[in-house]
Amino acid sequence: xxxxxxxxxxxxxxxxxxxxxxxxxxxxxxxxxxxxxxxxxxxxxxxxxxxxxxxxxxxxxxxxxxxxxxxxxxxxxxxxxxxxxxxxxxxxxxxxxxxxxxxxxxxxxxxxxxxxxxxxxxxxxxxxxxxxxxxxxxxxx
Amino acid sequence: xxxxxxxxxxxxxxxxxxxxxxxxxxxxxxxxxxxxxxxxxxxxxxxxxxxxxxxxxxxxxxxxxxxxxxxxxxxxxxxxxxxxxxxxxxxxxxxxxxxxxxxxxxxxxxxxxxxxxxxxxxxxxxxxxxxxxxxxxxxxx
DNA sequence: ATCGCTATTGATAATCATTATCATTTGCGT
DNA sequence: ACGCAAATGATAATGATTATCAATAGCGAT
Numbered sequence: 001x002x003x004x005x006x007x008x009x010x011x012x013x014x015x016x017x018x019x020x021x022x023x024x025x026x027x028x029x030x031x032x033x034x035x036x037x038x039x040x041x042x043x044x045x046x047x048x049x050x051x052x053x054x055x056x057x058x059x060x061x062x063x064x065x066x067x068x069x070x071x072x073x074x075x076x077x078x079x080x081x082x083x084x085x086x087x088x089x090x091x092x093x094x095x096x097x098x099x100x101x102x103x104x105x106x107x108x109x110x111x112x113x114x115x116x117x118x119x120x121x122x123x124x125x126x127x128x129x130x131x132x133x134x135x136x137x138x139x140x141x
Numbered sequence: 142x143x144x145x146x147x148x149x150x151x152x153x154x155x156x157x158x159x160x161x162x163x164x165x166x167x168x169x170x171x172x173x174x175x176x177x178x179x180x181x182x183x184x185x186x187x188x189x190x191x192x193x194x195x196x197x198x199x200x201x202x203x204x205x206x207x208x209x210x211x212x213x214x215x216x217x218x219x220x221x222x223x224x225x226x227x228x229x230x231x232x233x234x235x236x237x238x239x240x241x242x243x244x245x246x247x248x249x250x251x252x253x254x255x256x257x258x259x260x261x262x263x264x265x266x267x268x269x270x271x272x273x274x275x276x277x278x279x280x281x282x
Numbered sequence: 283a284t285c286g287c288t289a290t291t292g293a294t295a296a297t298c299a300t301t302a303t304c305a306t307t308t309g310c311g312t
Numbered sequence: 313a314c315g316c317a318a319a320t321g322a323t324a325a326t327g328a329t330t331a332t333c334a335a336t337a338g339c340g341a342t
Contacts, residue, residue: 018338055292076219081328095265104263111255115274118247123279124236131272133256138264159309161319196321222299
């Protein structure tokens with residue numbers, strides 16, 4: 001729909017990125033996808049499957065630009081490759097199923113508070129944190 | 142000292158690993174090093190610097206064997222490569238300084254408890270978890 | 283709408299950490 | 313000391329990601 005496309009263009013302009021086809025395609029894909037977390041490879045394959053022309057190098061570049069622009073968050077789980085998700089501004093942590101690879105999200109204020117408390121104890125200026133619980137999700141049990 | 146070497150041999154035998162020179166050298170290095178976390182590359186370079194003969198492939202293999210045997214813990218921080226530390230049996234989490242690359246450890250019972258609570262809420266069978274706070278340590282500030 | 287210049291793209295090579303291959307060597311029970 | 317399976321190490325292979333660079337495409341000025 002047109003409104004949606006316009007807002008995507010504006011998103012790009014707002015962060016100082018030129019509006020190009022690859023960037024539009026990738027942003028649209030991320031917004032339409034029902035999967036929260038996508039790897040660069042996954043984005044590339046999905047676009048190729050849609051018959052969209054795109055290069056793998058461009059996907060990596062654009063995802064990194066989006067991350068720097070605050071449009072995306074990058075996560076590095078223990079799997080060795082990065083996944084990206086749209087940054088909706090709400091911090092959260094992850095439950096990662098080692099059986100199906102699925103990811104659930106959670107947020108707990110008490111844990112956040114404790115983290116800041118610990119950082120303060122260590123005179124540590126905390127910039128970010130990552131908490132990931134690894135295990136088996138209810139579907140896989 | 143001899144006692145120390147003997148106990149290293151025993152450690153290897155106890156976990157079912159044949160006592161070989163490379164394994165002895167790596168285990169000795171890990172026990173002597175004042176650095177908690179070492180990458181495979183770092184172990185390799187330190188041994189080469191000591192004039193010890195060893196192959197990089199062997200270092201990777203032995204570290205992985207040690208990990209499986211429970212002698213070591215492997216951590217994957219956001220840096221993209223793995224580091225290992227002797228497993229002294231006490232779980233802990235990490236404060237990682239993005240300025241100097243240094244690592245501090247901490248343990249907080251309240252956070253541990255909350256993690257299990259959250260896993261239970263999601264009907265998630267928790268196997269492991271990783272909590273890392275990223276920021277700037279007091280020395281770098 | 284066209285021009286021109288710079289940013290962007292994409293095919294491909296390069297890189298980095300790690301793993302696989304395989305001929306040679308070594309630990310260790312006999 | 314003997315022999316054989318396990319271990320080693322040089323090197324090739326892999327997988328994810330980044331760098332290179334000529335061709336292309338936005339977009340502001342005309």
